[in-house]
Every structure is written in structure tokens, then in C-alpha cells.
Amino acid sequence: MSTREAILQNFWLKLFSLVLATMIWFAIAGTQTNLRPDRPALGTVTRTIERVPVTVMKSATDLRAFRVEPGQIDITVRGPIAEVQALTARHLEVFINLTDVHDIAGLTKKILVHTPPGITVVAVSHTEARIAPVTTDSPAPQ
Numbered sequence: 001m002s003t004r005e006a007i008l009q010n011f012w013l014k015l016f017s018l019v020l021a022t023m024i025w026f027a028i029a030g031t032q033t034n035l036r037p038d039r040p041a042l043g044t045v046t047r048t049i050e051r052v053p054v055t056v057m058k059s060a061t062d063l064r065a066f067r068v069e070p071g072q073i074d075i076t077v078r079g080p081i082a083e084v085q086a087l088t089a090r091h092l093e094v095f096i097n098l099t100d101v102h103d104i105a106g107l108t109k110k111i112l113v114h115t116p117p118g119i120t121v122v123a124v125s126h127t128e129a130r131i132a133p134v135t136t137d138s139p140a141p142q
Contacts, residue, residue, distance in 0.1 A: 046122060047084050048076045054111060054129055055095040065134035066104065068096065073111060074125040079118050091116055096129050107131045 007014075051072040058064075075092060077084060093114040101107065108128045113121050 043081055044078055045081045045084050046076060046078045047087070048074055049087065049089055049092065050074045052089045052092055052094050055093075056098055056131075057095045058098040062098070064104075066098070067132045067134050069130045069132070070126050075113060075121060076123040077115060078120045078122050079115075083116070083118055087116070087119065096131070098131065101131075104131050104133055 001009075052075055053072050054068050054070065056066055056068060058066075073094060075094070077087065077092075079087075093112075095112055096109040097112065098104070098109065101109075108130050111124065111127055111129050113124060115121055
């Protein structure tokens with residue numbers, strides 16, 4: 001069979017298969033580009049929310065008082081324009097987890113940030129917080 005006969009035999013079926021394969025390739029490649037963090041999707045915006053308070057998560061039976069430094073952090077987030085514009089500090093959960101801590105002398109803990117679905121944390125001003133016990137000598141945090 002010559003090359004010309006091999007190309008022309010079932011030509012329309014071969015052309016349809018080529019077009020279908022190309023469409024599938026573009027569909028898969030299009031979804032993968034939206035997953036790349038270095039290329040933000042269209043319609044997204046970045047915004048910094050300042051002075052978000054850091055909350056202490058501890059056991060209900062733990063009656064100790066703590067001083068946390070820093071007490072507030074700045075958070076940069078990225079997401080859909082409408083959701084990011086409506087976002088306030090109360091929509092963000094910023095906390096340190098002290099439920100598994102018994103001795104807090106000189107302790108530093110990682111600051112955890114949870115955002116609503118569709119919002120991504122880009123940067124935080126502080127990633128760790130220093131914890132100190134509040135004694136009768138030192139003033140209680142306000």
C-alpha cells in the first residue's frame with residue numbers, strides 16, 4: 001500500500017480522530033494551567049488585611065492566662081475579586097494551638113491561618129508567636 005493510499009483510506013475517520021484528540025488535549029491542558037500557583041487565574045485579586053488578632057486555642061479546663069507576641073498579624077490573601085473585596089478580619093481564623101502544651105516557658109508556636117473556601121493565603125507578617133505566662137507582676141493583655 002502506498003503512502004497516498006494509507007492517508008486517503010478512511011480519511012474522514014482519521015480527520016475526526018485528530019480533531020477529537022486535539023480538543024481533548026486542549027481541555028486537559030486548560031485545566032492544568034489553572035492549578036499553577038505562579039499563574040493566578042483570571043478574575044483574581046490579591047489583598048492585605050492588616051491587624052488580624054491572633055487567638056489562643058486551649059483546653060476548656062486550662063485556666064492559665066497567656067501573653068502572645070505578636071498579638072496581631074497582617075495577612076495577604078488571593079482569590080476571586082468579589083470574595084476578596086468582601087473579606088474582613090472576622091472571616092479569617094488566626095490562632096495558635098496550645099491544647100497539647102504543658103510547659104510554656106520560652107515557647108514559640110506556629111501561627112495557623114484558616115480562610116474561607118476559594119481564598120488562598122499568599123503571605124503572613126509573622127509565622128510564629130512567642131507565648132509567655134501572665135503573672136501577677138506583669139499586666140494582663142488588653
